Structure formats: C-alpha cells, structure tokens
Amino acid sequence: MMTFDEQDRQALYETWMSYKAKARITQSEMAKKLETSHLTFSRCIHGDGVLDSRFVFAFCQVMGVEPNKILPSLRDREQVSQDVLVTSKVVVDGEIEAVYYEGHTVVIEYRKPLAPSAETAFERVS
Structure with a gap:
C-alpha cells in the first residue's frame, strides 16, 4: 500500500x-464527488485523517491533475525510475584495435582488410 507524507498532504x-x-x-460538494463524508474529506485535507491512495488518486482525478506531477513522493519515485540500462552491440568487419569514448560517443577503431582493386587484379591476369 502506498503511503503519503506531510509534504504530499501540503501539495494536495x-x-x-x-x-x-x-x-x-x-x-461538501467535493466530498460528494469523492463519495465520502464532509468530515472524512476535511480530515484528509487538513492532516487529521489517513491519506490513502484511493482518496489521493480519486481526488486528483476529480481536480484533473496527475498525482505524479504534484505529489513530491511520486515525483521522486518517478525520477528514480527513469534511468534504464541500454545495451548497444556493433559488428565490425575487421580486427578491433581500440575502443574508447569521448563524451557520449563510443569510438571503435578497427583494421579492415582491403579488397584487391580491379587494377591490381587486372595486372595479375596479364
């Protein structure tokens, strides 16, 4: 179950x-929209009641706001989860001599055998 702290309550x-x-x-009108009592609504908003996820998400939906945009605990959780590990593989046609990076660029130096040129092949035939 998700828990919310005083910073979340203040943001709400x-x-x-x-x-x-x-x-x-x-x-009172908002409490009716949330299908809760005026007293329960008041306690949740002013800090005397339990701020549960059902109330928070329903409340945000009625107000037309995204909870992860206004609640610090959800914003922090979203920022942490935005990093992902990405793997890129590259096939090179030759022997790798060096691999290094410059800023956000990976550089692969490799030696590739050259195909004999048409001129060289012609000279061997004659």
Missing part, C-alpha cells in the same frame, strides 16, 4: 485551494 492542500477557487466548489 495547495492544489485543492487553487482548484476550489477556480471551480467555485465547496468541501
């Missing part, structure tokens, strides 16, 4: 106050 409260002013909605 600030988002609620902004939404409340723009939408001209009361706490």
